[in-house]
Amino acid sequence: MFPNLRQFRIIPMVKMKTLEVDDALAIADALIKGGLPIAEIMFRRHTDSKAIRAISAKYRDFWVGAGGILNKDQLLRAVESQARFAIAPGVNPETIKEASKRNISFAPGACTPSDIESILLNGSVDFQFFPAEHAGGVEMLKAIIEPFEHLPLDIVAKGGITPEKVREYLKIPQIAAVCVDWIVSPEYVEKKDWSKITEAAIEARRLTKTDQ
Incomplete structure (x- = not known):
C-alpha cells in the first residue's frame, strides 16, 4: 500500500500554526533539493488544503500527504486537495472505508493490539504507530505486532x-x-531559512541507511 513511503523511508512533518502557500512551496523546493520529495502537512485549517493543492500542482513528483485526519469529511477535503496519502492519529472505521473507496493510501493510528485488530476488521493492513516513543518505542511496537507478523503490514511510526x-x-x-x-523545523520556516531544511533532508536520508 505504501511503496513510495518505503522508497523514501522518512517523512518530514510540516506542523505550523499557519502555513502560507508561498512557504509551502519553498518547503517543497528545499526538500526536493535535499533529495527527499515527500512531506506530511498537518491538516487543520483551510490554508493547509491550499498548501497541499499548490504543492501537488507545481511539483507533480512530490509526495504530499495530509496528517491528523480525524474524520471522513477531513479525508474528503484532503482528497480534493490532491493529497497523495493521508494519516490519522486513531481508528475511525468510516474514514478507513472511505479511504479505500477513494483509493488514497491511508494509515489510521494504532498503539495496541486491539487497535490493529479493528483496523484489520475494517479492511486495511496499514497503520501509523502513534505516538511512537510515548507509547513505548521500538520494543513496544515489536511486541504489539508480533501476533500479526504473518500479515503484510505496512507501518508508519x-x-x-x-x-x-x-x-x-x-x-x-x-x-x-x-x-x-x-x-522542517518551524523555526526554519519562520526565518525562511530554506537551506537548513535542505541540509536536514540530506542528513535524514543518510540516517535511512540501516546497514551503517
Missing part, C-alpha cells in the same frame, strides 16, 4: 522519534517509514 532512533525503527521489516518533525 510517528511521535517523538529523534535522529538517534530512526535506524532502530527502520530495521523493523514492517516499518514503511518514520515521520519526524525536525527536518
Whole structure:
C-alpha cells in the first residue's frame, strides 16, 4: 500500500500554526533539493488544503500527504486537495472505508493490539504507530505486532522519534517509514531559512541507511 513511503523511508512533518502557500512551496523546493520529495502537512485549517493543492500542482513528483485526519469529511477535503496519502492519529472505521473507496493510501493510528485488530476488521493492513516513543518505542511496537507478523503490514511510526532512533525503527521489516518533525523545523520556516531544511533532508536520508 505504501511503496513510495518505503522508497523514501522518512517523512518530514510540516506542523505550523499557519502555513502560507508561498512557504509551502519553498518547503517543497528545499526538500526536493535535499533529495527527499515527500512531506506530511498537518491538516487543520483551510490554508493547509491550499498548501497541499499548490504543492501537488507545481511539483507533480512530490509526495504530499495530509496528517491528523480525524474524520471522513477531513479525508474528503484532503482528497480534493490532491493529497497523495493521508494519516490519522486513531481508528475511525468510516474514514478507513472511505479511504479505500477513494483509493488514497491511508494509515489510521494504532498503539495496541486491539487497535490493529479493528483496523484489520475494517479492511486495511496499514497503520501509523502513534505516538511512537510515548507509547513505548521500538520494543513496544515489536511486541504489539508480533501476533500479526504473518500479515503484510505496512507501518508508519510517528511521535517523538529523534535522529538517534530512526535506524532502530527502520530495521523493523514492517516499518514503511518514520515521520519526524525536525527536518522542517518551524523555526526554519519562520526565518525562511530554506537551506537548513535542505541540509536536514540530506542528513535524514543518510540516517535511512540501516546497514551503517
